[in-house]
Amino acid sequence: MDDLEQVIRAYVAKEYLEEGDDRTIDDHTPLISGGIVDSFSMVSLKRFLERRYGIEIPDAEATPDAFDTVSRIAALVTRLRARSTAAPAS
């Protein structure tokens, strides 16, 4: 299985950087406050994460702050995955 941070980094670079844009994305690159992903585009990033990892990210947790770096996004996804795994089967 791909490393979570690596998948997010690759997706952000592919979708939100223009072809020829030579900026590199690391785990701490500011995405929202750095202007790479704006608050509207965040919706498509959220949708990608939900689909890829089978989670639902509540709107209250999908804040610009929580999405500002790959590292924070990975932490959010990890937390939500653990929560969904821990939830009792109905």
Next chain:
Amino acid sequence: MPSTAPSPVSPVADWTEHARDFDWSIAERELDHRPGEPLNIGWHCTDRICHRGHARRPALVWEDHQGHGRTYTFEGLRLRSNAIAQFLRSLGLGPGERICLYLDRVPELYIGFLGILKMGGIAQPLFSAFGDEALWTRLADAQTAAILTQRKHLPKVRKARDRLPALRHVLVVDAGDAVLREGERPLALESLRSPEGFEVHHTEPETPSVLHYTSGTTGNPKGALHVHGALLAQYLTAKWVLDLRPDDVYWCNADPGWVTGTSYGIIGPWANGVTQVVLDAGFSAARWYDFIQRHHVTVWYSAPTAIRLLMREGMDLVRRYDLSSLRHLCSVGEPLNAEAVHWSRQAFGLPFHDTYWQTETGSIVITNLPGMPIKPGSMGRPFPGIRAVVLDPATAQPIEEPGRVGLIALGPGWPSLMRTYWNNAAAYGAKFRNGWYVCGDRASVDPDGYFWFVGRDDDVINTGGHLVGPFEIESALLEHPAVAESAAVAKPDPINLEVVKAFVALKPGYAPGPDLELEIMNTIRRRLSPLAMPQEIAFVDVLPKTRSGKILRRVLRAREFGEPVGDLSTLMEE
């Protein structure tokens, strides 16, 4: 920068008297402009301020997301805008030619804007998040001759350029060691020579100055053409509504790719000789509060979407910063909800004052002046000198009855009303009814003369304070191989007021699903802009249509808002 102690706003003593005695010549006198003399916005924002003894006052204090900063005094602004103007002239660019600014909020955007006006060009600012298709549409319509851009946006310019024969020059402000192609050249602001004895082009109040594109219900975006004389309205509204004074530190959140960012992010403050701070960074509540604290911002012009995002981050965060320098707050872009006004009183000890205007009006037309009692949720009252009414949609006569909803309309004659839509006189003419300029919004007026916004009168989507046209989105959707037909409508949103929702019928052989939805969303984002990207896509078998085959967006929109769908007698049976 020295700390600025908070001070009260300048209250308007008597609204009625102010309105009765008002004449736009007040602005002419204050700007030392006499009828028949040349008038140039670029000169008034720089040279005139220097002549008045403020050459060393900071004009632009700029900072990026990494904390890098640059500061320009009014003398610096004067010399560097002259240098850009001279450089553009040296390329053979002449008066009246459209020169596009396709830049993030870097100093070259602000100074380039003034330089273009000084050499007599028409500045055409475009939001740098526009994709290549949105860029092409606007440059092709304007027959733009040159574009100032950055390396990061160069790929989008290159994609569009093959189809833009009028585009002679691509000027890259941060070219560095980039390999440029034919027709591309660097424009290094800090290396340009400031010419001695530079002569500002002779422009008059009716000389075209700025071309801002805005979206409508039908057809492609339209270019609202403004003139140098708009300065009179932008200067005076900045002074009276934003309450700008020479010792202020002013922050306007708007990007100059949109009209607020030029009228009140460049022209208004600098014509008043006011220092403005610019943060070239995406949204971060902590970063914004820190910025206000460090720069001792006194006057802040923001937008409801941003205010609602700040509200979501909570009051605890606000309390961690010293924001006591703030003394006056204004908002624009969409209706300011009452809750936001109450929250700002709690958070900053000050209410946000709503202001209403649009790309075509060029300056604030309905507002809450400082000192005027605010009715939270209301847009305020007409600015002195502005005749504003609501019209009966059937008769185009002003409605006298308080509380009855009609179309917001303005009596022409204020200096900053657009002069036409570029290449589209018919669309311009259609904006007028019975001698009134009709804004396209619905409102009512209460017995005290306060306007209350109700909604748009057309299918245009107001998202995050920006108008997005459904036609442009639907056209882009149809270019996706899976899409047979589509409709784009507004959907209510707690943060952005509205967002785009698309209804899509697929071609045979394609199946709906989350992968396809995400792919279509990203396609629209890249081609048009993040604002135009549908935040939700509903896959449907058929779309509601009239018997003549026209898609009934109003039915889809009404369903989203939980409103009655209205007359369905023309609906084609599905």
